[in-house]
Amino acid sequence: MKSKQLLPAAEVAEGGGYRYRWDRVGLWFVLHAAAVAAVFNFHWSVLVPTVLMFFVTGCLGITIGFHRLLAHASFKTFRFCRFLFLLSASLSFFGGPIDWVGHHRRHHGHTEDSKDPHTPREGFWWAHFEWFFVHHPFAAEQYAQDLKRDRMCVWFDRFWFIPPLLSFGVLYLVGQWSFHEGLAWVLWAGAFRMVLMFHVTGFVNSWTHKWGYRNFDTPDDSRNSALIALFTFGEGWHNNHHASQRCAAHGRKRFELDVSYGVIRFFEAVRLAWDVVHPGDDVDRRSIERPDVRGGGAEL
Numbered sequence: 001m002k003s004k005q006l007l008p009a010a011e012v013a014e015g016g017g018y019r020y021r022w023d024r025v026g027l028w029f030v031l032h033a034a035a036v037a038a039v040f041n042f043h044w045s046v047l048v049p050t051v052l053m054f055f056v057t058g059c060l061g062i063t064i065g066f067h068r069l070l071a072h073a074s075f076k077t078f079r080f081c082r083f084l085f086l087l088s089a090s091l092s093f094f095g096g097p098i099d100w101v102g103h104h105r106r107h108h109g110h111t112e113d114s115k116d117p118h119t120p121r122e123g124f125w126w127a128h129f130e131w132f133f134v135h136h137p138f139a140a141e142q143y144a145q146d147l148k149r150d151r152m153c154v155w156f157d158r159f160w161f162i163p164p165l166l167s168f169g170v171l172y173l174v175g176q177w178s179f180h181e182g183l184a185w186v187l188w189a190g191a192f193r194m195v196l197m198f199h200v201t202g203f204v205n206s207w208t209h210k211w212g213y214r215n216f217d218t219p220d221d222s223r224n225s226a227l228i229a230l231f232t233f234g235e236g237w238h239n240n241h242h243a244s245q246r247c248a249a250h251g252r253k254r255f256e257l258d259v260s261y262g263v264i265r266f267f268e269a270v271r272l273a274w275d276v277v278h279p280g281d282d283v284d285r286r287s288i289e290r291p292d293v294r295g296g297g298a299e300l
Helices: 022-039 044-071 079-090 097-109 124-128 151-158 162-179 182-205 226-231 238-243 259-269 282-289
Strands: none
Touching: 022 182, 044 079, 044 097, 044 162, 044 182, 044 259, 079 097, 079 151, 079 162, 097 151, 124 182, 162 182, 182 226
């Protein structure tokens, strides 16, 4: 953590220093330790569940559910699909939707200034993960008033820890019953997958605000990175996203693969999604001219 100069985006404890979120520090210390233990408990049967869980939590959950659906209202869907997206995201152990969306909208509303909770201008590792473990001098729910009126989001925000804990039990039972490798399934499809998702998501906050190319002349440091986009199902086209935050597509050029947008288009094709903000739509063009990060109700 930084020690010479405390960041205005983080709260200061009595006597100096950050006010740490010790529950998060302890949780992610254990998960990282378990991820290291996974290396010594490998079995070939963990490959499919690990990849599948990475896709479910990363693509369907965080990228499509928390980010494009809740944070930016890039499309609409049925309540049942909304529930599945929120459930998938909760399996990441990243916290609840109101907290996640509130911090993200704050980032877009104050990108690269002193109120940005995770700008790399305060340090690469600060943006990558340090910001996540300290208290910030604002209420995240202030930026997610629309989600506070949604009982489903309120439930997941209050009991965010229940689904991932239950998932450990399910992974152990299935792995033990199928291959007598319950522990390996928990360590790989559970802890290792969570830690991997934690860091590739962190690279969106850190890497793609420092290195890459730009399609749009945005007033921030956002960049596009094919490498980060590959592991985050399209989130690495970050400059494109900052230019048009409501757009469901982050990839703008033909070679900018955006798996998440492809999934959203599939949901639209089978009539499980509608009002999708596509590139070139009126909402998309207005978003480029005057970014709207509210996603239908945030108070910036």
